[in-house]
Amino acid sequence: MAGGEDIGLEDLATATEIAQVIRRIARVARDLSRRIARGPLEGHADTVGENSGGDAQKALDLIADDAFAAALKGSPVRWYASEERENVAELNPGAGLALAIDPLDGSSNIDVNVSIGTIFSILPAGPDPLASVLRPGTDQLAAGYVIYGPQTALVLTAGQGTSLHVLDPRTGRFELATARLEIPAASSxxxxxxxxxxxxxxxxxxxxxxxxxxxxxxxxxxxxxxxxxxxxxxxxxxxxxxxxxxxxxxxxxxxxxxxxxxxxxxxxxxxxxxxxxxxxxxxxxxxxxxxxxxxxxxxxxxxxxxxxxxxxxxxxxxxxxxxxxxxxxxxxxxx
Ligand SMILES: O=P(O)(O)OC[C@H]1O[C@](O)(COP(=O)(O)O)[C@@H](O)[C@@H]1O
Ligand SMILES: [Mg+2]
Ligand SMILES: [Mg+2]
CATH class of the missing domain: 3.40.190.80 (D-Maltodextrin-Binding Protein; domain 2)
Structure with a gap:
């Protein structure tokens, strides 16, 4: 299984700093997808605590949170706001972006081998940590999720359509699968x-x-x-x-x-x-x-x-x- 620096996503239609953040998130997601695929062999499904919202925290919730925060050190992300942290953390003083993240979504499904994910929102950073993330959603510069399922995929928007990028496990690269997703109108x-x-x-x-x-x-x-x-x-x-x-x-x-x-x-x-x-x-x-x-x-x-x-x-x-x-x-x- 490939593990190099080449993550794909060369053609992101967004500003360089945002693209840089998305690539860092994608690298962590690739590592997480490998860990998730090993399931009980990694032993990360145990409940280890409770977050500020009163939800049980699984080991994988905290592993994912630590991994994203660590990977964003030295990036354009100043403020890091996570489901797993009571307060907004400062990662890179003076940087221009804020990131809000649910590092591991669907944690009740970790131990039953059902799809889980990561959700993130990229916003402009102001001087105040909370004010940087307590904005209307229309202020988001980009947003995305990663699904860890039979396929690992990254679904992204920078405000000009939503695109689908699938992780090729043979190369370790996210490849563009659909440039513009359209939710079908007919569904029951x-x-x-x-x-x-x-x-x-x-x-x-x-x-x-x-x-x-x-x-x-x-x-x-x-x-x-x-x-x-x-x-x-x-x-x-x-x-x-x-x-x-x-x-x-x-x-x-x-x-x-x-x-x-x-x-x-x-x-x-x-x-x-x-x-x-x-x-x-x-x-x-x-x-x-x-x-x-x-x-x-x-x-x-x-x-x-x-x-x-x-x-x-x-x-x-x-x-x-x-x-x-x-x-x-x-x-x-x-x-
Ligand atoms: O167990 P319930 O009440 O049906 O809630 C399910 C919802 O809770 C969540 O798992 C909450 O997310 P977290 O796992 O990140 O806490 C959602 O993914 C899901 O839609
Ligand atoms: Mg969630
Ligand atoms: Mg979560």
Missing amino acids: EFAINVSNYRHWGAAVRAYIDDCLAGETGPRAKNFNMRWIASLVAETHRIVSRGGIFLYPSDARRGYERGRLRHVYECAPIALLVEQAGGAATDGCDRILDRVPQSLHERTPFVFGTADKVHRVAAYHDLPHEEVAALFGQRGLFRQ
């Missing part, structure tokens, strides 16, 4: 953790009820469901073949704003999805317009094929009697 798949059904609000219940009712319901169409519990894997399926993802707020303690983190999960995925022709909201409003107030802030998250995402927002606008009605009586979305 939805993704949501239905075990939380009883905790959801009325609008989300109504939307899912109508999907589940299939041909006999107001949508007059059958739907299929997926739930991988890895945001990156879910995103990759949706940018490849369309559909919708929902992680709404719910009534459980601590889930008042859903589960996913705005800065290093939802904002970068929202930019990638919009740049592939899709939409991303908090259920009602565009994610990229929201300004987060704290580093680990959560947000409800709905993204995917644009008309599906807009339909979810429309359910939130329905009058109470309509949304609370059993699907049999709900008239508005009857086709």
